[in-house]
Amino acid sequence: MNNRYLQKEILRISGADVSKCMRCGKCSGTCPAYDEMEYHPHQFANMVESGDIEPLLNSQSLYKCLSCFACIDRCPRGVEPAKIVEAVRLLATRKQGANHMTANDVPAIVDEDTPQQLLVSAFRKYTK
Amino acid sequence: MKVSYFPGCTLKNKAKDLDIYAYKSADVLGVTLEEIENWQCCGGVFTTANDEVATKLSSVRALKYASDKNQPLVSVCSACHNVLKQTNYAMQTNTQFADKVNRYMAEDGAYNGETEVYHYLEMLRDLVTFDTLKEKVVNVLKGKKIAAYYGCLLLRPNTVMKMDDPENPTIMEDFIRALGADAVVYAKRNECCGGYISAQSPETAKKNSQAIIENAKAAGAEMIITACPLCKYNLVKSGADIPVVYFTELLAEALGVKEDTNE
Ligand code: SF4
Ligand code: SF4
Ligand code: SF4
Ligand code: SF4
Numbered sequence: 001m002n003n004r005y006l007q008k009e010i011l012r013i014s015g016a017d018v019s020k021c022m023r024c025g026k027c028s029g030t031c032p033a034y035d036e037m038e039y040h041p042h043q044f045a046n047m048v049e050s051g052d053i054e055p056l057l058n059s060q061s062l063y064k065c066l067s068c069f070a071c072i073d074r075c076p077r078g079v080e081p082a083k084i085v086e087a088v089r090l091l092a093t094r095k096q097g098a099n100h101m102t103a104n105d106v107p108a109i110v111d112e113d114t115p116q117q118l119l120v121s122a123f124r125k126y127t128k
Numbered sequence: 129m130k131v132s133y134f135p136g137c138t139l140k141n142k143a144k145d146l147d148i149y150a151y152k153s154a155d156v157l158g159v160t161l162e163e164i165e166n167w168q169c170c171g172g173v174f175t176t177a178n179d180e181v182a183t184k185l186s187s188v189r190a191l192k193y194a195s196d197k198n199q200p201l202v203s204v205c206s207a208c209h210n211v212l213k214q215t216n217y218a219m220q221t222n223t224q225f226a227d228k229v230n231r232y233m234a235e236d237g238a239y240n241g242e243t244e245v246y247h248y249l250e251m252l253r254d255l256v257t258f259d260t261l262k263e264k265v266v267n268v269l270k271g272k273k274i275a276a277y278y279g280c281l282l283l284r285p286n287t288v289m290k291m292d293d294p295e296n297p298t299i300m301e302d303f304i305r306a307l308g309a310d311a312v313v314y315a316k317r318n319e320c321c322g323g324y325i326s327a328q329s330p331e332t333a334k335k336n337s338q339a340i341i342e343n344a345k346a347a348g349a350e351m352i353i354t355a356c357p358l359c360k361y362n363l364v365k366s367g368a369d370i371p372v373v374y375f376t377e378l379l380a381e382a383l384g385v386k387e388d389t390n391e
Contacts, residue, residue, distance in 0.1 A: 121172030
């Protein structure tokens with residue numbers, strides 16, 4: 001489906017220019033979360049370009065991105081795929097009840113060495 | 129020299145060694161770290177979304193505090209540094225975003241990205257200089273083979289962070305050499321350990337971290353240093369059989385303000 005409204009939202013929030021993508025796949029080749037993802041960084045760029053947004057919005061891939069920014073630095077065309085993933089993820093988590101993690105999950109995550117940074121970052125990325 | 133210092137929540141808690149030895153070493157090097165009053169957690173990851181404002185205000189307040197004192201802003205944790213620097217860049221380059229932020233800054237006064245943001249390692253390289261550091265070393269770490277683990281957040285995105293060549297960085301190796309030790313260079317030093325994914329899929333973090341450690345060991349490393357509490361956690365949890373320590377611990381040992389770093 002071609003969803004122009006969501007497409008515009010994603011381009012506005014991310015500031016990324018998907019039309020620059022030349023389909024080389026370097027972003028996905030370098031992505032440390034590649035094996036875990038259903039849709040890969042280059043697919044985020046391409047599907048947003050064609051307005052095929054719903055599958056991305058409903059995909060677990062949104063929560064596999066590590067914000068390592070490797071795809072941003074290594075894309076030869078400056079497409080910045082991580083910014084697109086982030087924009088779609090926010091569109092998903094900003095919906096009421098769409099949080100991907102809750103405080104109830106915390107006891108199972110922490111051990112005596114868990115840095116605060118882990119929880120703070122996880123909440124920032126998985127909830128809104 | 130006096131600088132504004134943003135410690136971050138992990139450094140006051142699980143990563144105290146990163147903080148304590150940053151202070152002790154700065155003392156020896158003639159730098160006073162002036163902790164920002166009432167600093168608030170940076171949030172751990174910078175969100176690249178243009179319309180996220182509230183989540184970036186704590187960083188803007190820290191930046192504004194430093195600019196009021198006319199001081200550079202220094203932090204030690206890779207994540208804090210990344211968030212502060214990316215927020216500062218957004219304030220400098222995205223006027224629409226800066227306008228929105230400044231509507232919340234009535235009490236503090238408007239801010240437009242004036243502060244210079246340094247990671248502690250950059251402070252050592254650019255403000256203290258590695259030559260001066262070398263002269264202050266009393267405990268030369270001769271013969272120690274040490275691998276620097278950069279992870280992602282110190283270097284990327286490079287257009288913003290501008291710390292070093294993102295694919296062939298040398299700042300941490302130069303740091304290691306300034307302390308008299310041997311720097312071990314290996315391919316995976318700037319690949320991600322998995323970061324916060326260990327909250328949802330510890331196996332992924334373990335797999336990434338083990339690959340990094342194996343790669344460092346194959347290159348001859350006897351120890352790994354890092355600036356990031358989460359990197360350290362992931363590497364240690366994955367079963368590292370060589371010590372993984374904060375770079376400030378090593379620094380303090382070389383400067384004679386810490387006992388042997390080899391936990
Ligand atoms: S930022 Fe996300 S999508 Fe990009 S390479 Fe890293 S993990 Fe993959
Ligand atoms: S690296 Fe850049 S140009 Fe290549 S596929 Fe990914 S987004 Fe497109
Ligand atoms: S990186 Fe973590 S510990 Fe440091 S300030 Fe940011 S959230 Fe807090
Ligand atoms: S390697 Fe992992 S923990 Fe370290 S900076 Fe990158 S994401 Fe964060």
